[in-house]
Amino acid sequence: MSTPLGRGAGDSWRALRTPLLVTGLIVLAAIVILIATSARTSGPFSPDSTASDGARALAALLKNHGVDVHSTETLDDAVQPGDGKALIIGPAGSLGRPDLERIANARWSHLVLIRPGSRALEVLAPGVQQTGDVLSSRSREAGCDLPAAARAGTVTVSGPTYSAPAGASACYGDGINNTVIRLEVGDRIVDVVGTPTSFTNAQLADDGNAALALNLIGTHQDLTWYLPQFESTDTGTGDDSSAPLIPPDVRYIGWALAFAVLVVAIWRGRRLGPVVAERLPVIVHAAETTEGRARLYRRSRARDRAAAALRESALGQLHKAHGIPRRADPSAVVATVAARTGRDPVMLYELLYGLPPQTDAALMSLSFELDVLTQEVRHP
Amino acid sequence: MVLTGRAGVLAGAGVVFVALVMPSWAGVGLVVAVVLVVCVVDMLLAGAPGRLQFSRDGDNAVRLGEQAVVQLLVTNPGRRVRGWLRDAWPPSAGVLDPPHKLDLPSAERRRLVTHLVPTRRGDRHAVRVTVRAFGPLGFAGRQGSHEVPWTVRALPPFKSRKHLPSRLARLRELDGRTALLVRGQGTEFDSLRDYVPGDDVRSIDWRATARRGNVVLRTWRPERDRQVAIVIDSGRLSAGRVGDAPRLDHAMDAALLLAALATRAGDRVSLLACDSAVRADVRRPAPQDVLPSFVNALANVEAELVQTDFRIVVSQVLERLGQRSLVVLLTGLDPAVIEESLLPVIGPLLRRHVVLLASVADPRLTELEATRTDLLDVYAAASAARTRLDRDRLTATLTRAGVVVIDENPDHIAPALADTYLSLKKAGRL
Numbered sequence: 154m155s156t157p158l159g160r161g162a163g164d165s166w167r168a169l170r171t172p173l174l175v176t177g178l179i180v181l182a183a184i185v186i187l188i189a190t191s192a193r194t195s196g197p198f199s200p201d202s203t204a205s206d207g208a209r210a211l212a213a214l215l216k217n218h219g220v221d222v223h224s225t226e227t228l229d230d231a232v233q234p235g236d237g238k239a240l241i242i243g244p245a246g247s248l249g250r251p252d253l254e255r256i257a258n259a260r261w262s263h264l265v266l267i268r269p270g271s272r273a274l275e276v277l278a279p280g281v282q283q284t285g286d287v288l289s290s291r292s293r294e295a296g297c298d299l300p301a302a303a304r305a306g307t308v309t310v311s312g313p314t315y316s317a318p319a320g321a322s323a324c325y326g327d328g329i330n331n332t333v334i335r336l337e338v339g340d341r342i343v344d345v346v347g348t349p350t351s352f353t354n355a356q357l358a359d360d361g362n363a364a365l366a367l368n369l370i371g372t373h374q375d376l377t378w379y380l381p382q383f384e385s386t387d388t389g390t391g392d393d394s395s396a397p398l399i400p401p402d403v404r405y406i407g408w409a410l411a412f413a414v415l416v417v418a419i420w421r422g423r424r425l426g427p428v429v430a431e432r433l434p435v436i437v438h439a440a441e442t443t444e445g446r447a448r449l450y451r452r453s454r455a456r457d458r459a460a461a462a463l464r465e466s467a468l469g470q471l472h473k474a475h476g477i478p479r480r481a482d483p484s485a486v487v488a489t490v491a492a493r494t495g496r497d498p499v500m501l502y503e504l505l506y507g508l509p510p511q512t513d514a515a516l517m518s519l520s521f522e523l524d525v526l527t528q529e530v531r532h533p
Numbered sequence: 534m535v536l537t538g539r540a541g542v543l544a545g546a547g548v549v550f551v552a553l554v555m556p557s558w559a560g561v562g563l564v565v566a567v568v569l570v571v572c573v574v575d576m577l578l579a580g581a582p583g584r585l586q587f588s589r590d591g592d593n594a595v596r597l598g599e600q601a602v603v604q605l606l607v608t609n610p611g612r613r614v615r616g617w618l619r620d621a622w623p624p625s626a627g628v629l630d631p632p633h634k635l636d637l638p639s640a641e642r643r644r645l646v647t648h649l650v651p652t653r654r655g656d657r658h659a660v661r662v663t664v665r666a667f668g669p670l671g672f673a674g675r676q677g678s679h680e681v682p683w684t685v686r687a688l689p690p691f692k693s694r695k696h697l698p699s700r701l702a703r704l705r706e707l708d709g710r711t712a713l714l715v716r717g718q719g720t721e722f723d724s725l726r727d728y729v730p731g732d733d734v735r736s737i738d739w740r741a742t743a744r745r746g747n748v749v750l751r752t753w754r755p756e757r758d759r760q761v762a763i764v765i766d767s768g769r770l771s772a773g774r775v776g777d778a779p780r781l782d783h784a785m786d787a788a789l790l791l792a793a794l795a796t797r798a799g800d801r802v803s804l805l806a807c808d809s810a811v812r813a814d815v816r817r818p819a820p821q822d823v824l825p826s827f828v829n830a831l832a833n834v835e836a837e838l839v840q841t842d843f844r845i846v847v848s849q850v851l852e853r854l855g856q857r858s859l860v861v862l863l864t865g866l867d868p869a870v871i872e873e874s875l876l877p878v879i880g881p882l883l884r885r886h887v888v889l890l891a892s893v894a895d896p897r898l899t900e901l902e903a904t905r906t907d908l909l910d911v912y913a914a915a916s917a918a919r920t921r922l923d924r925d926r927l928t929a930t931l932t933r934a935g936v937v938v939i940d941e942n943p944d945h946i947a948p949a950l951a952d953t954y955l956s957l958k959k960a961g962r963l
């Protein structure tokens with residue numbers, strides 16, 4: 154009498170394998186495409202970014218001049234042994250003091266700091282200090298004896314300025330406030346550059362920007378381009394300023410919560426049997442065509458047709474009510490109706506056989522008059 | 534596998550546990566493991582819905598609008614099953630009961646009752662029975678479905694039944710007990726009786742008068758055992774909804790009243806529902822079978838969105854009617870369809886039979902024509918007037934061709950059809 158419906162494991166697998174395979178392929182393809190197309194770094198001053206605040210043009214220029222550019226966003230690449238190599242540290246990010254010290258100990262031959270903060274200056278470029286002034290964007294002469302700057306000529310600079318210690322070359326400024334400072338720390342050359350916008354895709358072609366960039370940065374064959382992120386490896390060292398934003402416990406609670414949500418979803422999601430579908434008959438209103446024609450009349454302002462229909466209908470009722478023969482002459486009809494109702498024959502003729510109304514108001518009044526005329530017929 | 538709210542609560546408690554006691558991967562793993570183990574064990578301990586056995590019993594047919602009761606007998610040969618049972622039917626079967634709560638110990642049997650009030654005509658098939666059995670802990674369970682076939686046929690409601698007694702009284706008046714003085718094609722000789730002043734002198738049987746010495750009349754009565762063929766158009770014209778039901782349903786109602794009346798009058802009734810193909814066909818059933826066979830045949834007929842092929846209708850009717858009969862066409866009065874499709878082929882029918890065309894009028898048209906408060910209404914009234922004029926013209930054309938036309942509102946179509954049948958009978962035109 155009854156037949157169990159149900160799927161064994163094999164049936165379930167057979168039913169699910171195609172969707173699973175398709176889903177897996179789509180996910181795999183998405184991952185491959187994402188990896189193939191994504192840049193290793195992104196954001197302002199990124200050597201992979203083609204946006205106007207990116208630095209892909211500069212990276213390409215450096216490569217053309219035989220410099221090997223490695224772009225990275227991880228600190229591990231910035232603290233590798235750096236003998237005979239150069240490191241650029243990008244403008245963003247928040248590096249903790251221990252991170253900066255590890256970079257300082259990495260023995261880079263050449264360090265370029267793009268718009269560094271005070272902590273970075275303290276560790277990597279002792280003696281250089283932020284002045285707090287900001288230069289407006291315009292072309293400036295080098296104004297110093299740094300060969301790289303002197304060869305580049307005028308450069309469009311802007312941004313924060315720095316004061317140089319004794320013995321350092323300070324360029325593009327008024328002697329106290331400078332944008333480009335080169336100093337030697339031990340056997341390492343450190344460049345502090347306050348103007349990152351000069352080297353971006355948007356402005357690299359202006360003035361001597363490209364020349365200055367090449368002269369400053371392209372001094373070593375091997376360049377590591379480091380864009381620090383908002384991360385730090387020194388958790389739990391007691392440095393208040395670098396405490397993690399999210400306490401680590403929250404992560405576990407989140408996972409437990411996700412599992413609970415999954416359980417609740419399975420609880421609420423399983424129906425007691427499938428939804429039953431039903432083939433329904435087509436239902437149309439019988440008066441639909443008539444209503445549609447009324448809308449057509451209205452849209453095309455077919456007052457003549459509407460009036461003709463109303464008149465014909467009224468005449469039909471009058472014929473029946475007053476016993477007028479069907480093919481009676483208009484004048485005979487008017488005479489009979491006038492005699493029965495006591496109306497003016499001329500007005501009646503105009504009402505029943507007159508010209509089509511020219512305005513909507515005329516149509517309304519015609520309809521009203523006909524209605525009054527046939528009222529007694531309809532409600533005897 | 535199904536989970537319950539308890540499993541959700543357990544997983545929620547796990548979140549609190551991870552937050553307060555073990556905020557680590559180990560804690561998360563522990564919670565997941567505990568929930569999984571509890572649920573899997575509970576599921577394994579639950580009764581097996583797949584092993585239940587079902588059988589059904591109850592009503593097979595019900596008039597539309599009335600309640601059918603279908604019973605479901607559940608036998609459990611296995612472990613105790615606690616949980617829910619849903620007897621699933623299509624929405625228009627009108628299942629009244631929520632899912633049944635089931636507690637079925639091993640080797641026992643329960644009878645569950647499902648009440649149905651179908652909302653549409655036609656066969657309603659039971660879809661499936663789904664059982665969800667929870668484990669002893671109430672954390673998880675198993676779910677399985679069975680197909681337990683059963684069909685409830687929702688029959689046409691025959692609402693016009695209420696008009697039958699009065700029409701039967703008129704039929705009795707007409708038939709047998711009251712003799713007619715009119716001789717016609719549909720009457721047969723009944724008896725001779727004495728002349729009463731006022732009788733039609735044309736009915737005097739002069740030969741019998743000469744024999745008897747006083748004036749004697751011949752009387753006639755309506756001929757019995759005539760044939761009535763009811764044809765219901767199930768095509769496009771019948772799909773239109775008039776009031777709260779399609780034209781087709783009103784037509785069925787009228788057809789049933791006519792069939793009941795004609796059967797009592799001693800006529801043989803047959804039924805045909807047809808659009809581009811024959812959808813229902815009942816040929817001259819025995820008098821006591823007329824209504825059951827008609828409602829059964831009509832139960833599954835739905836209006837199709839196709840143009841009715843009246844050539845099929847005419848050939849089918851001609852094929853099954855030998856003697857002169859009454860052919861009742863229940864269709865719509867649509868000028869385009871009737872003039873192009875019916876009129877060219879109706880000739881053979883009209884030559885041999887009496888043809889009656891009954892159409893369900895739409896009261897909405899009258900309403901539209903009477904309302905004239907704003908401009909929109911005036912255009913609608915004009916359009917409705919045009920429709921009515923076209924119908925009137927068509928009615929006149931059909932009447933000229935010899936067709937008897939009835940065009941009545943849904944409430945009146947069935948009694949009007951019965952009355953027309955009686956008056957045709959009275960006039961001896963059958």
